[in-house]
Amino acid sequence: MTADAATDLISQARRARVAVVGGGIAGLVAALHCAKVGIGVTLFEAGDRLGGIVASAELDGTMTDVAADGFRVAPGALAELIDELGLRDAVVPAQDADTWVAGPHGVAPLPAASILGIPANPFDPRARRIIGARGAWRAYVDRLRPPLTIGAERNLATLVRQRVGARILDRMVAPLTYGIHGVPPEQVDVDRAARGLNSALTRTGSLSGAVAQQLARKDDADPSRASIAGGMSVFVDALAERLTDLEVEIRLDTEVAAIERTGAGWSLSWAAADGESGVHEVDAIIVATPERTARRLLAPHLDGLDGPILSPEDVDVVTLVLDAPGLDARPRGHAVYAVPGEAAALAVVHATATWPHESGEPHIVRVTLPAGGGMDAEAIAAATAAAAELLGADVGIVRAAYRARWPRALPSSALSPARDELRRAARTNERLGVVGAWIDGTGLARVATDAETEAERIRSGLLWHSDGEGATT
Numbered sequence: 192m193t194a195d196a197a198t199d200l201i202s203q204a205r206r207a208r209v210a211v212v213g214g215g216i217a218g219l220v221a222a223l224h225c226a227k228v229g230i231g232v233t234l235f236e237a238g239d240r241l242g243g244i245v246a247s248a249e250l251d252g253t254m255t256d257v258a259a260d261g262f263r264v265a266p267g268a269l270a271e272l273i274d275e276l277g278l279r280d281a282v283v284p285a286q287d288a289d290t291w292v293a294g295p296h297g298v299a300p301l302p303a304a305s306i307l308g309i310p311a312n313p314f315d316p317r318a319r320r321i322i323g324a325r326g327a328w329r330a331y332v333d334r335l336r337p338p339l340t341i342g343a344e345r346n347l348a349t350l351v352r353q354r355v356g357a358r359i360l361d362r363m364v365a366p367l368t369y370g371i372h373g374v375p376p377e378q379v380d381v382d383r384a385a386r387g388l389n390s391a392l393t394r395t396g397s398l399s400g401a402v403a404q405q406l407a408r409k410d411d412a413d414p415s416r417a418s419i420a421g422g423m424s425v426f427v428d429a430l431a432e433r434l435t436d437l438e439v440e441i442r443l444d445t446e447v448a449a450i451e452r453t454g455a456g457w458s459l460s461w462a463a464a465d466g467e468s469g470v471h472e473v474d475a476i477i478v479a480t481p482e483r484t485a486r487r488l489l490a491p492h493l494d495g496l497d498g499p500i501l502s503p504e505d506v507d508v509v510t511l512v513l514d515a516p517g518l519d520a521r522p523r524g525h526a527v528y529a530v531p532g533e534a535a536a537l538a539v540v541h542a543t544a545t546w547p548h549e550s551g552e553p554h555i556v557r558v559t560l561p562a563g564g565g566m567d568a569e570a571i572a573a574a575t576a577a578a579a580e581l582l583g584a585d586v587g588i589v590r591a592a593y594r595a596r597w598p599r600a601l602p603s604s605a606l607s608p609a610r611d612e613l614r615r616a617a618r619t620n621e622r623l624g625v626v627g628a629w630i631d632g633t634g635l636a637r638v639a640t641d642a643e644t645e646a647e648r649i650r651s652g653l654l655w656h657s658d659g660e661g662a663t664t
Contacts, residue, residue, distance in 0.1 A: 205229050207653040208473040210459055212447045212488065215243025216635055217626040217642040218479030219430050220272065224646035225477075226437035230653065233471060234439055235461060237446040237484075241431050244598075245635070247424035250512045250591035254422055255555060257510045257593050260542060261285060261418040262635040269639040276429040278419060285416040288544050289524030292366035293534045293581055296321050298527060301363060304406055306385050308363035309351060311403035318363070326358030334397040343389045346606060348376035354398040361530070370528025370538040370559070372602040372633065373503030384604035420548045450476055450488050457622065475622040475649050479642070481598045482629035489625065493616055501610050502629050503599040505562040506537065509574035510594075513554045515587030518543070527581040536560055536577035553590055556582070567594045603632025618645070621652030 207230045211222045214236030226232045240246070244258040262269060264284070273279060289300040292308070299320045304311040310318040313330035322330070333354045344350040347368070351360040360376060368376045381388055387408075391401035419425045434441065444464035451458050457476045462468040478485050482502045490496040521544040528538050542555040558574035571592045579586045601607055610630065617625040624645045628634075631641035 205231070207231065207475075207650075208233070209475045209477065209649065209653070210235065210457070210471060210473040211477045211479055212450075212459070213243075213479030213481075213484075213627065214238070214241040214441070214443070215479060215627065216245055216427075217243075217628070217631075217638045218477070219427070219434065220268070220639050220642035221477045221479055221624065221626050221646040221649075222434055222439050223272075223430065223437070224643050225650050226434065226439050228650055228654070230650055232434075232437075232439045233473070234434070234441045235445050235447050235459070236441070236443050237480075239444050239464075241441070241443075242424065242427035245423045245427050246595070247422050248510070248593045250510065250555075250593055251553060253512075254424060255510060255512070255593075256418075256422045256424070256542070257557070257595055258508055258597050259635065260423055260540075260546070260557075261416045262423075264415060264417050265636050267636060267640050268643040269636040272430070272639060273419075273426070276426070276433060278426060278429060281420045281425065282417050283420050283547050285418070285525070285545050286547055288521060288541075290367075291523045291527040291581075292321065292363060293527055293529035294321070294362045294366060295533065296323075296362055298523065298581060298583060300524060304403065305363070306388065306402045306405060307347065307379075308365075308367045309355065309359060309398060309402050310363065311399055311406060313355065313359070313399055318359075321362050322356075322358040326356060326362075329356035330359055330399060333399065336396070343382075343393070345381050345389075346377060347379035347381050347384060350381055350398070351376065354392075365530050366528040366533075369530050370526075372605075373506070373537075373599045374601060374605060378605050378607070379602070380604050380606045384602070418546050418548070422548075447488065450478075450492070452492070455622065474653055475624070477624035477626060477646065477649060479626045481627065482600070485625060485627065485629065489617070489623075492620075492623065493613075495609075495613055495616055498609060501601055501607060501613075503601070505596050505598050507560045507562050507570055507594060507596050509558045509560065509571055509592060511556045511558065511571070511575060511578060511586070511589055512591040513556060513578075513586050513588065514552065514590055515554050515585065517584035517587065518554045518556075518582065522584045523582045529581070531561070534577065534581060535573060536581060539578050539581040541582065554586075556586070562596055567592075570594045598629075600628035600633050603634060603637045605632065618648065621648065624649045 209225045209232050211218045211234045222232045222234045246258045247254045248257050291300045302310045302315040302317040313327040319327050364376050391404045395401050448460045456474045459471045486496045525545040526540045536558050538559040540557045556578050626642040626645045
């Protein structure tokens with residue numbers, strides 16, 4: 192690139208204007224990658240804080256995560272961002288702890304050697320405790336099948352049911368897909384959720400053998416999950432500070448009511464909580480809101496948004512700070528997951544058993560309940576009872592509690608042709624971007640990667656395919 196071309200590119204970046212609607216992780220990452228090249232960015236957030244489901248509250252004198260509390264460790268955009276923000280030394284790996292499931296068998300730990308709840312050995316004492324001798328022998332039959340019956344079934348429920356039986360599906364696999372992602376196994380794509388498992392099945396001839404082979408190849412030196420010392424809000428605060436350094440204009444308590452095309456650009460109608468309202472004109476927009484808001488804003492401009500909501504139902508998450516000596520021994524590992532209807536809660540996560548920086552007293556427990564009405568006190572009482580039931584211990588005295596309702600999204604592993612089609616349709620206009628878990632899949636690593644990719648597409652369109660005219664604010 193010549194010096195004149197570089198100067199023109201810098202000049203074009205300074206003229207360009209982008210609006211990001213939504214201040215969750217997807218919106219923050221998209222704003223960052225536009226602002227880093229000099230594009231002027233305004234971020235609109237309807238709430239009074241940034242971070243989306245990465246949220247914290249002061250409980251019993253300590254800032255505590257009250258929703259997403261960690262991330263998957265993997266190379267990519269999130270790992271690079273953590274380094275860029277100077278947080279590498281603050282990353283703490285999850286402690287080794289069992290995962291338990293609740294069902295008709297009661298509450299029991301999953302075998303350590305399992306993938307997606309599928310055991311490498313159905314006769315493992317832990318597996319037999321859950322599925323019984325009958326279920327173990329049914330799973331063993333899979334090893335006797337002739338190789339010609341082996342195929343590449345992508346539907347997790349179909350694969351598990353056909354290969355190892357309904358008991359493993361209903362009692363070991365379903366609690367994880369429901370409890371973690373809010374979807375049944377029928378909606379999970381095997382090739383996305385457990386890459387390589389189908390290939391291993393072809394090589395080994397049985398599903399349990401495939402699990403064993405995949406586990407043997409896994410690098411146990413790298414933890415699967417990690418968090419940030421002091422809580423994930425530290426990450427959000429550092430990211431917000433970086434945006435401020437890049438002169439991103441952040442407007443909290445400001446809802447975008449509508450977006451409209453204006454020639455080559457866009458205009459946003461907004462209203463602030465203090466009664467102020469206005470119109471903001473930009474060259475490009477990136478919508479980074481939950482699904483319902485995104486559909487409302489985008490429906491006039493994209494086909495296919497008049498269908499049913501794809502995301503699972505919202506949930507209530509109650510965070511409890513407990514004075515509970517009975518939890519010192521981590522009686523039920525780091526989490527208990529249940530199929531809806533089998534227990535009062537969908538999940539109970541013992542955060543103090545998961546993260547080293549939360550070790551010691553008091554204990555922090557997060558309980559996920561189906562979204563419901565009622566007063567906070569009622570939800571807190573229900574969560575406390577569910578925690579005692581699923582953790583199998585006296586939860587002692589509740590020192591502090593926090594209830595919040597959070598949206599859920601389909602996991603990136605979901606079998607969802609409708610979402611795949613929406614994603615393709617949403618990414619055809621180089622001046623309009625759509626990011627977030629509802630369209631890209633859950634998990635901070637996935638959300639950050641796709642937000643960076645979409646921001647790169649938008650900024651490339653502005654810098655390399657521009658008509659040379661920047662929008663005015």
